[in-house]
Amino acid sequence: MSNVIKLAVLIIGALLIALIVRVVVASVSHPSKAVVKTQKVRVSAADLPQGLLLRDEDLAWKAVPAGSVPTGAIVAGASDALELKGALLRHAAAAGTVLSADDVILPNAPGFLAATLKPEMRAVSVAVDDVSGNAGLIQPGDYVDLLLTQQMDRRTDSPDLAVSSETVVEHVRVLAVGSEIQRPKNGDTPDALGRRARTVTLEVTPRMGEVVSVAARLGSLSLALRSFATDSRGPLAAASTAAAQPAPVWAGDISRAVRELPRSRQSQVVAATTPAPAIVRPVTIYRGSEKSETSAAPAANDGAPPLPTLPAGR
Known part of the structure; x- marks a missing residue:
C-alpha cells in the first residue's frame, strides 16, 4: 500500500511539473503586449516658411509616446498649452516638426508687429x-x-x-x-x-x-x-x-x-451752333426806264419781312 501511495504522489508531482512547464513555455512563445501611453503634441501640418502667421490649417496634432515628448512641446489638454494660431513662425519648419514656444513669437509679445x-x-x-x-x-x-x-x-x-x-x-x-x-x-x-x-x-x-x-x-x-x-x-x-x-x-x-453720351451731346451742340442756311432774295433795280435784277446777301435780321416791290409799270 505504501508503494501505491508513493506512485500516486510521483504521478501527481509529474503532472504538476508538466503543467508548470507548459505555462512557462506558453508565456515565452506568446508574450503579452505592453500598453504604451501616448500624448498628442503640436506639429506643423505642412512645410511652413519663416515669418508665416500661423493658421488652423498650418497646425496639426501628432501622437508620440509619453516618454518621448520633446522638451517644450505643446501637449494637448495641458493647462499651460499655448495657442499658436496667429503666432509668427521664427524659422522654416518641415511637415511634422514638433513646435514649441521657442519656435514662434506670440501676438501679445513686445515688438510682434516689427518682428512680423x-x-x-x-x-x-x-x-x-x-x-x-x-x-x-x-x-x-x-x-x-x-x-x-x-x-x-x-x-x-x-x-x-x-x-x-x-x-x-x-x-x-x-x-x-x-x-x-x-x-x-x-x-x-x-x-x-x-x-x-x-x-x-x-x-x-x-x-x-x-x-x-x-x-x-x-x-x-x-x-x-x-x-x-x-x-x-x-x-x-x-x-x-x-x-x-x-x-x-x-x-x-x-x-x-x-x-x-458724348455723341448725343455733341450732336445737340452742333445743331445749336450751326447757322441756318442763308435765304437769297432777288433785288430789282430800276434805272430810268431800265430794269435789272440781282441777288443780295441776307440782312442781319433774317426774320424781317421782305421789302415791297415797285409796280411793273413804274
Whole structure:
C-alpha cells in the first residue's frame, strides 16, 4: 500500500511539473503586449516658411509616446498649452516638426508687429470703411490687392473718362486690422476685429508705401481679398508684383450709356451752333426806264419781312 501511495504522489508531482512547464513555455512563445501611453503634441501640418502667421490649417496634432515628448512641446489638454494660431513662425519648419514656444513669437509679445515684417519691408496703414474693407471679413494674415477709384470729371470733359479704377498694389499681406494683430479664434464673430476697424495695416515694399501714400490723396481706396491658396508661400511672395500692369478701367468701359453720351451731346451742340442756311432774295433795280435784277446777301435780321416791290409799270 505504501508503494501505491508513493506512485500516486510521483504521478501527481509529474503532472504538476508538466503543467508548470507548459505555462512557462506558453508565456515565452506568446508574450503579452505592453500598453504604451501616448500624448498628442503640436506639429506643423505642412512645410511652413519663416515669418508665416500661423493658421488652423498650418497646425496639426501628432501622437508620440509619453516618454518621448520633446522638451517644450505643446501637449494637448495641458493647462499651460499655448495657442499658436496667429503666432509668427521664427524659422522654416518641415511637415511634422514638433513646435514649441521657442519656435514662434506670440501676438501679445513686445515688438510682434516689427518682428512680423520681412526684411526690407515696411508697414503702412490705409483708411477703410465697412464697404472698402470687405465688411470686416479681412483679417490679419490675409493677402489683398489695393484698388484706387478716382472721380475724373473735373479733369476731363469726356463722360467716358469721368470715373476710373485701377489696381495700384497687388498681393500684399495684412498685418493688422485696426489695433488687432491676431486672427479671431474659432466661433468669434468678425465684429470683434474688423467690422468697426477704420484702418488696415499692410506689409509693403518702400516703393509700394510711396504708391499707397499718393493713391490715398488721389481718390478712394478699396481692398480686394485674394485667395490664400497661392503657388508660393515664401517670404518674397507678398513683395512680388506683376511685370505688366493692367490698364485702368474707365467709366466708358463699363457703361454703354456713358459711351453713347458724348455723341448725343455733341450732336445737340452742333445743331445749336450751326447757322441756318442763308435765304437769297432777288433785288430789282430800276434805272430810268431800265430794269435789272440781282441777288443780295441776307440782312442781319433774317426774320424781317421782305421789302415791297415797285409796280411793273413804274
